[in-house]
Amino acid sequence: MALLRSYVSGGWHTAPDEGTPLHDAVTGEEVARISSTGVDMAAALDYGRRTGGPALRELTFHQRAALLKALASHLREHRDELYALSARTGATLGDSKFDVDGGIGVLFAYASKGKRELPNDTVYVDGGVEPLSKGGTFLGQHIATPLRGVAVQINAFNFPVWGPLEKFAPAFLAGVPSLVKPASQTAYLTEKLVELIIESGLLPEGSLQLICGSVGDLLDHVTPQDLVSFTGSASTAQRLRAHPVIVRNAVRFNAEADSLNCSILGPDATPGTAEFDLFVKQLTTEMTVKAGQKCTAIRRAFVPAEQLDAVAEAASARLAKVTVGNPGSEGVRMGALASLEQREEVRRSLKALLAAGSVVYGDPDQVEVVDADTERGAFLSPVLLKGDPERAEPHEVEAFGPVSTLLPYTSTAQVIDYAARGQGSLAGSIVTGDAEFAREVVLGTAPWHGRLLVLDSDDAKESTGHGSPMPQLVHGGPGRAGGGEEMGGIRGVLHHMQRTAVQGSPKVLSAVTGRWIAGAPRAEGTHPFRKSLAELKVGDTVVAGPRTVTQSDVDHFAEFTGDTFYAHTDPAAAAANPLFGGIVAHGYLVLSFAAGLFVSPEPGPVLANYGLENLRFLTPVKPGDELTVTLTCKQITPRIDQDYGEVRWDTDVTNADGDSVAKYDVLTLVAKETE
Numbered sequence: 001m002a003l004l005r006s007y008v009s010g011g012w013h014t015a016p017d018e019g020t021p022l023h024d025a026v027t028g029e030e031v032a033r034i035s036s037t038g039v040d041m042a043a044a045l046d047y048g049r050r051t052g053g054p055a056l057r058e059l060t061f062h063q064r065a066a067l068l069k070a071l072a073s074h075l076r077e078h079r080d081e082l083y084a085l086s087a088r089t090g091a092t093l094g095d096s097k098f099d100v101d102g103g104i105g106v107l108f109a110y111a112s113k114g115k116r117e118l119p120n121d122t123v124y125v126d127g128g129v130e131p132l133s134k135g136g137t138f139l140g141q142h143i144a145t146p147l148r149g150v151a152v153q154i155n156a157f158n159f160p161v162w163g164p165l166e167k168f169a170p171a172f173l174a175g176v177p178s179l180v181k182p183a184s185q186t187a188y189l190t191e192k193l194v195e196l197i198i199e200s201g202l203l204p205e206g207s208l209q210l211i212c213g214s215v216g217d218l219l220d221h222v223t224p225q226d227l228v229s230f231t232g233s234a235s236t237a238q239r240l241r242a243h244p245v246i247v248r249n250a251v252r253f254n255a256e257a258d259s260l261n262c263s264i265l266g267p268d269a270t271p272g273t274a275e276f277d278l279f280v281k282q283l284t285t286e287m288t289v290k291a292g293q294k295c296t297a298i299r300r301a302f303v304p305a306e307q308l309d310a311v312a313e314a315a316s317a318r319l320a321k322v323t324v325g326n327p328g329s330e331g332v333r334m335g336a337l338a339s340l341e342q343r344e345e346v347r348r349s350l351k352a353l354l355a356a357g358s359v360v361y362g363d364p365d366q367v368e369v370v371d372a373d374t375e376r377g378a379f380l381s382p383v384l385l386k387g388d389p390e391r392a393e394p395h396e397v398e399a400f401g402p403v404s405t406l407l408p409y410t411s412t413a414q415v416i417d418y419a420a421r422g423q424g425s426l427a428g429s430i431v432t433g434d435a436e437f438a439r440e441v442v443l444g445t446a447p448w449h450g451r452l453l454v455l456d457s458d459d460a461k462e463s464t465g466h467g468s469p470m471p472q473l474v475h476g477g478p479g480r481a482g483g484g485e486e487m488g489g490i491r492g493v494l495h496h497m498q499r500t501a502v503q504g505s506p507k508v509l510s511a512v513t514g515r516w517i518a519g520a521p522r523a524e525g526t527h528p529f530r531k532s533l534a535e536l537k538v539g540d541t542v543v544a545g546p547r548t549v550t551q552s553d554v555d556h557f558a559e560f561t562g563d564t565f566y567a568h569t570d571p572a573a574a575a576a577n578p579l580f581g582g583i584v585a586h587g588y589l590v591l592s593f594a595a596g597l598f599v600s601p602e603p604g605p606v607l608a609n610y611g612l613e614n615l616r617f618l619t620p621v622k623p624g625d626e627l628t629v630t631l632t633c634k635q636i637t638p639r640i641d642q643d644y645g646e647v648r649w650d651t652d653v654t655n656a657d658g659d660s661v662a663k664y665d666v667l668t669l670v671a672k673e674t675e
Contacts, residue, residue: 424479
């Protein structure tokens with residue numbers, strides 16, 4: 001049987017020993033062997049830092065995003081290969097799609113967010129400029145730059161595709177190479193994933209490495225610039241977090257650990273309501289998808305005490321329709337656990353839970369299966385329990401399989417307290433049609449949860465469900481859940497970067513950030529609207545005006561637009577207004593006049609004005625005032641897949657006294673080259 005390979009230091013490595021056997025979760029047959037013997041862990045990390053890191057940092061955020069999109073498209077074309085191996089982990093086709101398609105979806109999501117929310121640059125500007133002096137010559141600006149290390153990820157067995165990709169995507173977008181260490185039970189699927197990625201030739205060399213087998217002395221070699229991300233048990237997370245080198249070097253450590261996630265049925269959701277049915281359906285789905293081997297699965301189902309029997313009956317009826325067996329057989333809805341060892345671990349946990357409750361549905365020791373052997377395959381019946389929420393066991397013991405416990409409550413305050421007894425969860429859900437109940441529970445339980453879903457008849461058709469982490473949102477949780485966050489949109493990217501406060505003059509900060517900052521040098525000359533993206537420079541400026549605003553202008557604008565607000569049309573009322581003291585020009589009249597002043601009307605590289613941002617009207621404009629506009633190129637963002645880019649212009653409209661009457665950013669699309 002072939003040994004799984006590691007991909008380190010630019011090549012595939014096969015261990016010299018026989019390795020440890022890995023078994024098909026359904027048939028018990030040996031799938032492969034695994035060993036990391038002979039891998040030089042220090043060299044692998046050094047290779048990532050010296051080869052992968054520099055190559056990634058040469059790329060802009062948009063270029064990295066484009067590579068993520070291309071990689072996602074490539075993997076989507078090879079899904080069937082991944083599905084086939086995924087079946088050997090005990091996963092049904094639906095389970096496999098949850099893992100494989102979910103991971104690919106994360107790549108697509110980060111590619112999109114990188115293009116839309118990050119600059120086409122190598123530095124991220126975090127927040128606005130901070131004035132540090134009266135004269136404006138000394139300023140502060142926070143920036144974020146990629147760490148100069150490797151993002152080490154140590155993953156769990158339950159999501160061998162989604163797990164690596166959801167960690168890889170934000171690290172790659174940040175410009176940090178990754179080293180993946182999958183859990184042994186399902187590492188053969190992760191090896192195939194990495195093989196497909198490497199064979200694509202899309203990624204810079206050194207940006208992704210793989211270690212199949214023991215982690216060995218890997219963590220002995222991490223530096224202050226490296227990161228470690230772990231998914232697995234709370235006890236292992238605690239041990240890794242306390243590793244002497246991680247502690248000594250203050251290595252960024254992110255953990256996603258055990259989580260006794262809960263779902264709460266609202267008092268309004270009685271039998272016959274849509275919310276009651278949604279709760280029961282969601283509960284049984286979470287118990288059986290991936291055979292309950294999800295870090296987000298519902299372990300504690302809180303229901304109003306008077307509805308306990310009704311929920312138990314309805315959930316049991318749905319579970320009775322779940323066929324367990326070979327995931328490749330027709331009609332099978334739940335496959336096997338990842339291994340026989342995992343099944344025994346779940347049974348041990350069930351014994352502890354039964355000390356505080358009783359079985360409502362299922363038998364922990366036997367199950368009817370289709371086209372499989374219960375002795376060789378790691379099959380387990382879905383098991384629904386009824387427990388005592390005042391006992392510690394339901395809030396402390398996680399059976400990581402198709403197991404959930406129904407727990408009664410009698411008041412909103414009580415269920416909030418019960419939810420908190422889990423000591424921190426990745427995900428919780430509230431199923432109710434009562435928005436006030438939802439609000440009270442959300443605010444009461446939020447400190448203990450990374451994510452909360454409120455499910456009702458309004459959002460049910462489009463909801464992604466309790467157990468589906470979304471790359472746009474935080475995935476993580478406080479306390480027992482690990483205290484970390486993965487993904488979370490751009491938050492996940494910034495986790496891999498160093499935030500630095502840079503202090504200096506406007507000229508220096510403009511040079512560092514690539515954005516014009518008020519007080520930095522301007523360059524007048526050729527009208528900047530006559531320059532293509534290739535010719536335009538940050539700081540290019542046009543000053544236009546003045547133009548006098550007349551009473552007839554104000555009257556005409558009011559009549560033409562229909563904006564007859566009293567400050568523009570009623571002298572007595574306008575005079576009584578403490579802000580104006582008389583007739584004032586419309587703010588949008590000021591904007592229109594400003595556009596007329598700075599525009600260059602002939603056809604040229606400016607293709608379109610597609611909006612403005614950050615508009616503020618600062619000083620009232622009265623008839624007789626003269627307006628001058630200063631337009632300065634503030635930021636240039638080429639679009640890598642188009643023949644044009646975005647230019648952001650700082651716009652300052654002033655009166656004859658030099659006071660700013662309006663400030664805003666104008667956004668234009670500008671051709672990269674002049675025809």
